[in-house]
Amino acid sequence: MKKNISIILQILSKKYAIKKIRPHGDGISELILTILSQNTADRNSGIAFARLMNKFNSWENVSNANTQTIKEQIKIGGMSNLKSKRIKKVLQIIKKNNESYDLSFLKKMNREESLAWLTSLPGVGSKTASCVLLFAYGIQSIPVDTHVGRIVKRIGLVETNLAADDVQIALELLLQKKSYGIFHLNLIEHGRKICHAKKPLCNECVINQFCQKIK
Ligand code: SF4
Known part of the structure; x- marks a missing residue:
């Protein structure tokens, strides 16, 4: 699972070119x-x-x-x-x-x-x-919003019955701390563009080989 989540992050980072968080201090x-x-x-x-x-x-x-x-x-x-x-x-x-x-x-x-x-x-x-x-x-965290929660459950990275707080704990155990924020941003982008709540575009999804939903 740890290996998969790292590869998923690499693929999404390449696709969406989100590589850095710039904390604004406010x-x-x-x-x-x-x-x-x-x-x-x-x-x-x-x-x-x-x-x-x-x-x-x-x-x-x-x-x-x-x-x-x-x-x-x-x-x-x-x-x-x-x-x-x-x-x-x-x-x-x-x-x-x-x-x-x-x-x-x-x-x-x-x-x-x-x-x-x-x-x-x-x-x-x-x-x-x-x-x-x-x-x-810039303190590393994985906020679990609607996109993050939906996608990680579809992929099978966490159990589908977990509440958002528990999803965050589970994900933070799987990822390196330095990647928490970037993972969050990439999943949001993926949720907005491809893995929609209704009718996800699975045929266009760059991580579909890892996804439990279409297996
Ligand atoms: S294969 Fe489909 S359900 Fe799975 S992550 Fe991609 S878009 Fe979402």
Whole structure:
């Protein structure tokens, strides 16, 4: 299995030419963007994030705004009632605990501590926390979103009955740590382009020889 996952990663990396992650260093923006992306398409969450920033201009202003106004800005991302309350609450907790919205202290913790800190926030699960660590600070993680979960189960890299958190643990045992983030990005690309939830394009799939679904 370890050998297969390494070969799968090599093939996908060659096809999609995704070889590196460039962490941007802005943990709080990554956190809010990932909360906005829960159960919606990336395009919509990106628009919701941009509208939030245009309207409020700072996390302090979002934190002090009423939830109805936040809700109006992020409506396009769906579940705006829940997300507006969640975002406001998360910002308030972070400010109260850290006296700022700077999350760069997470880099000084070990990965398990930083994951535990992030997942203690309301509505923040392993996927969201892992996205913050990976994309903001380059701390290797495999966020298991809908694409990653679907593809690794179809291929047979993990049991089909595993919950997302357990899929992440299983995958991280199979891969070298330095490859976690790249694996995540390549699977997302593969899910968007080839291994669709409905009607995957198995005949065009460069890793179909490894896939249990078509055996
Ligand atoms: S063979 Fe089909 S189901 Fe398997 S990974 Fe490729 S596209 Fe997905």
